[in-house]
Amino acid sequence: MGWHLLRGWTVLVYLFMFLPIMVVVLLSFNASQFGSFPMTGVSFRWFVELAENEAILRAFRTSIVLGLLTSVISTTIGVLASLALVRYNVPARNAISTLLIAPILVPEVVLAVALLLFLNALSVNKSFALLLAGHVIFTLPFVILVVQARLVGIRRDVEEAAMSLGASPIQTFFQVTLPLLAPAVFAGMLFAFTISFDDITGTLFWKPGGVETVPTQIFAMLRNSISPEINALGTVMIFLTAGLPLAGIAIARRLALKRGG
Amino acid sequence: MGAVTLQNIVKRFGAFTAVHPMSLEIPEGAFVSLLGPSGCGKTTTLRMIAGLLDPSEGDIQINGRRINDVPIHKRNLGLVFQNYALFPHRTIAENVAFGLKFRGVDKAERDVRVKKALDLVQLPDVGDRYPKQLSGGQQQRIALARAIVIEPDVLLLDEPLSALDANLREDMRVELKRIQHQIGITTVFVTHDQAEALALSDRIVVMSNGRVEQVGAPEDVYTTPATEFVARFLGASNILPSICTGTDQTTVALDNSAFGKLVLPRERAPHVTGAGAVKLAVRAEKLSIVAPGAAGAVGEEEVSVPGVVETVDYQGLAARYFVRVGNEQLQAINMIDGSPFAEGAAVDVRLRPRDCTILAEAA
Numbered sequence A: 001m002g003w004h005l006l007r008g009w010t011v012l013v014y015l016f017m018f019l020p021i022m023v024v025v026l027l028s029f030n031a032s033q034f035g036s037f038p039m040t041g042v043s044f045r046w047f048v049e050l051a052e053n054e055a056i057l058r059a060f061r062t063s064i065v066l067g068l069l070t071s072v073i074s075t076t077i078g079v080l081a082s083l084a085l086v087r088y089n090v091p092a093r094n095a096i097s098t099l100l101i102a103p104i105l106v107p108e109v110v111l112a113v114a115l116l117l118f119l120n121a122l123s124v125n126k127s128f129a130l131l132l133a134g135h136v137i138f139t140l141p142f143v144i145l146v147v148q149a150r151l152v153g154i155r156r157d158v159e160e161a162a163m164s165l166g167a168s169p170i171q172t173f174f175q176v177t178l179p180l181l182a183p184a185v186f187a188g189m190l191f192a193f194t195i196s197f198d199d200i201t202g203t204l205f206w207k208p209g210g211v212e213t214v215p216t217q218i219f220a221m222l223r224n225s226i227s228p229e230i231n232a233l234g235t236v237m238i239f240l241t242a243g244l245p246l247a248g249i250a251i252a253r254r255l256a257l258k259r260g261g
Numbered sequence B: 001m002g003a004v005t006l007q008n009i010v011k012r013f014g015a016f017t018a019v020h021p022m023s024l025e026i027p028e029g030a031f032v033s034l035l036g037p038s039g040c041g042k043t044t045t046l047r048m049i050a051g052l053l054d055p056s057e058g059d060i061q062i063n064g065r066r067i068n069d070v071p072i073h074k075r076n077l078g079l080v081f082q083n084y085a086l087f088p089h090r091t092i093a094e095n096v097a098f099g100l101k102f103r104g105v106d107k108a109e110r111d112v113r114v115k116k117a118l119d120l121v122q123l124p125d126v127g128d129r130y131p132k133q134l135s136g137g138q139q140q141r142i143a144l145a146r147a148i149v150i151e152p153d154v155l156l157l158d159e160p161l162s163a164l165d166a167n168l169r170e171d172m173r174v175e176l177k178r179i180q181h182q183i184g185i186t187t188v189f190v191t192h193d194q195a196e197a198l199a200l201s202d203r204i205v206v207m208s209n210g211r212v213e214q215v216g217a218p219e220d221v222y223t224t225p226a227t228e229f230v231a232r233f234l235g236a237s238n239i240l241p242s243i244c245t246g247t248d249q250t251t252v253a254l255d256n257s258a259f260g261k262l263v264l265p266r267e268r269a270p271h272v273t274g275a276g277a278v279k280l281a282v283r284a285e286k287l288s289i290v291a292p293g294a295a296g297a298v299g300e301e302e303v304s305v306p307g308v309v310e311t312v313d314y315q316g317l318a319a320r321y322f323v324r325v326g327n328e329q330l331q332a333i334n335m336i337d338g339s340p341f342a343e344g345a346a347v348d349v350r351l352r353p354r355d356c357t358i359l360a361e362a363a
């Protein structure tokens, strides 16, 4: 009896979480010109319109470029910072570590305003570079957390063995440490990309005039009316931000399997 | 191949000194063990030779060349760790070939040498596997193959057998000895297991608290310990405070509470210079426990004193007895002939003075 209740409750919780998303996906295929029920037929017309909407396409390009740059820069800095913190005797290691993780703990609005005020004080104008910097600061803690956890698990003696065999410290990094770190680097990049791609709060504060990312574009469109195009856009976003990590995990699994688990 | 010389090397970690001034000559082709209890500085010493730690003071030479400032990847050493440290993302063949790539060995030659190394460790068919697909013992053989395939000047091993279970450890011990003989490489072996050190080494360096207690051939260290620490660390020993009552050209006369007067041959007491307090060491196996007044006459050389068995530690082939003689409790390990003596039995404890030794350290 108790089990049935629990099971029913669990189903309800999942419905609560996923029903809105399913509704969006469903409605994006609605033939009607209103972005809501009832469904009048199945059609791809909103996807076609989406593909022809210059503003949205521009936002997409901006988001993807921003996401890719964020993930590359954030991961590079994150890997180097983790290496320094884990492998070398950095003074005040704990303080630095906490400082690097702090952006996760600070509310995003506060972080957004702080960065803006800081740049105002330096009388620097808003720019794409600033937006990128904001996203890097914001995604860095996630990369560091993932990479550090993995790095701690890589035994020092494996690197020492490589050096004893004639590999210089740099060769050791590229031939031993980095390959062993690869799953974490990969995960860090995915994290950074999806977080950047999804972000709206900071982006609204930092973006220069005329530049829109996908989330800010949706936000702007919503102010006028709920167009069915937005449903289609939502569906595309869901497939990108959920599909990418899933594909990533699958690839990582396969790589691990090849090495005998 | 190379000879290793340590000249007064010291290692300090902050205020703590892990290795006190230590000097050591390791001749070319020798198998030398650093033996001592946990924390005595064995690994620290090995890591200084390897170039993984900088000595705080002193020089390290290989083949007469000072290498203090040569980084590890230019030292041409083979290193084997307790936990194998194979590269998990590379196949066994790639693991073994790793060091050859940095030595400009071409692909064809590399394959030949990898195959030879895998044959040497008797695992010719595992080249395509990944480390995780091998057992612990097999992984350690691969680690050894990877270290020796580069033909290093010196092979450094840090407790390479201690992650293996007991049976495998003995097999690997024999295997290691065979391989070392076959290629004749200078080897420094770190262990806290005296049986391993005795079985493998040409020379044993016994360490305690960052200091060298004694250096010598296994037999010397075992039969003529220089200090109480060495006597106790290598097997069970009785240490008896004694008084030296006189010496001459060939003998040393002693008096002690358990055996009374003893006369030792001079070579068993090389350090004694004159009368005074000394420490007498007797191995537990050298005391024989017999029934009171048993046959097998007490030879001219043998002393016999009465005692009482207090504790018996039955070990199958042998037994370890704790026997009260006067005020002393003595330890004796004897083969069991028939059945062991019971607790409380009155026995005779026999000793040949030439089986005793006088420790170099003062009483």
Ligand SMILES: Nc1ncnc2c1ncn2[C@@H]1O[C@H](COP(=O)(O)OP(=O)(O)OP(=O)(O)O)[C@@H](O)[C@H]1O
Residues within 6 Å of the ligand: B013, B016, B018, B036, B037, B038, B039, B040, B041, B042, B043, B044, B045, B192
């Ligand atoms: N990096 C370090 N910083 C401070 N102290 C250290 C460091 N490395 C080793 N020590 C200390 O130096 C001493 C010797 O350590 P070492 O690792 O050489 O011992 P060991 O003889 O190899 O022992 P074991 O058999 O347990 O491996 C120990 O007391 C250890 O705590």
Ligand SMILES: [Mg+2]
Residues within 6 Å of the ligand: B042, B043, B044
């Ligand atoms: Mg050690």
